[in-house]
Amino acid sequence: MHDIRFVRENSEAFDAGLARRGLAPHSAAILALDIARRAVSTRMQEAQGRRNEASKTIGAAMGRGDTHEAERLKAEVAELKTALPSLEQEERELTAALQEALSGLPSIPVADVPDGEDETQNVEISRWGTPRSFNFAPREHADLGPALGLDFETGALLSGARFTFLRGQMARLQRALGQFMLDHQTGVNGYSECATPLLVREEALFGTGQLPKFADDNFRTTDGRWLIPTAEVSLTNSVREQILSEAELPIRMTALTACFRSEAGAAGKDTRGYIRQHQFEKVELVSIVRPEDSEAEHERMTAAAESILQALELPYRKVLLCAGDMGFTARKTYDLEVWLPGQDTYREISSCSNCSDFQARRMNARYRPEGGKGTEFVHTLNGSGLAVGRTLVAVLENGQQEDGSVILPEVLVPYMGGMTVLTPQ
Secondary structure (H helix, E strand, C coil), rough: HHHHHHHHHHHHHHHHHHHHCCCCCCCCHHHHHHHHHHHHHHHHHHHHHHHHHHHHHHHHHHCCCHHHHHHHHHHHHHHHHHHHHHHHHHHHHHHHHHHHHHCCCCCCCCCCCCCCHHHHCEEEEEEEEECCCCCCCCHHHHHHHHCCCHHHHHHHHCCCCCCCCCCCCHHHHHHHHHHHHHHHHHHCCCCCCCCCCCCCCCHHHHCCCCCCCCHHHHCEEECEEEEECCCCCHHHHHHHHCCEEHHCCCEEEECCCCCECCHHHHHCCCCCCCCCEEEEEEEEEEEECCCCHHHHHHHHHHHHHHHHHHHHHCCEEECCCHHHHHCCCEEEEEEEEEEEECEEEEEEEEEEEECCCCCHHCCCCEEEECCCCCCCCCEEEEEEEHHHHHHHHHHHHHEECCCCECCCCHHHCCHHHHEEEEEEC
């Protein structure tokens, strides 16, 4: 959510920021609504003040026997009482219209986010690891997976496209990856483990920016609740409508949950294999911090996600997203892209974003600075630490052998009960 005061005082900068997102100027329309709303609010306050003042003087007029003045005041009060409901309704409507206008616009990129329209204009920051050289033609996971327990046919039979049934060693590998990630993020990187609801109210999805704009990308239940597309929703909204003390910050949370996405905005993409599913697992990282700490926290969170890839010995690259490729709520985003030899390319496996106070305004999440007066909005950050299914894909493709077996990363061996190799069945 945008701060209307910022729009009033920095309309040109606001429109320039939207332009970097590929959007037309909006400040004129927003300020027109704001002016109209404030004008109605002023009229309403003046009417309320005059009504109260006139009501008080009726008794005085009656007391001195001025019946004519008393009747005139009574008529004025009655007229004001009649006018006030319509003014109140007009103010509510204008406030709702202003809220809708502000909430429908994405966050403004920070200065060091590169300009660009799509992923082709993202900027590579660094690379880690050296892609393995194969003495055979490496296969994609969709070709390796079925013999190892990735059952695409049964998943489609049960639930339709973009669902997969995992069997035996594949099911265990997915569980092992999730548990390893969770243990690493809590034990090494200092995040607090949480277990969150998978169903949330509409206000929660509004708070983190999925609603109202991206309703079609999410699943809704018959009772009006929504399946979470990521634990970012439940973790971040855990501080909604609260005033925290400065001593409580930073708050760092992580959760391993199932996630659900309709993928309406990704029709036709990655329809083959395990890359893009309607149901998948992810370890999410969320931080709630003071405004002055959010930039450093963003670097820390991204490093926490990178540490999983490094522990699994999976080559990857770090990319700074351009303005046109960032998510709706983000002011700056790093993507981590893991090397997939079967596809001969890097693919996104984590996205770490600094949302500044954008989500906090939608959630009304604040903190009270020590020794200061009043409250300030917190800053929120979120990232994948990591997407479990995509990590499973990377483990298969990078560890594959010519006979279809897969050598597992050493850190996973204890989680796999001592198993070091996946064997085709």
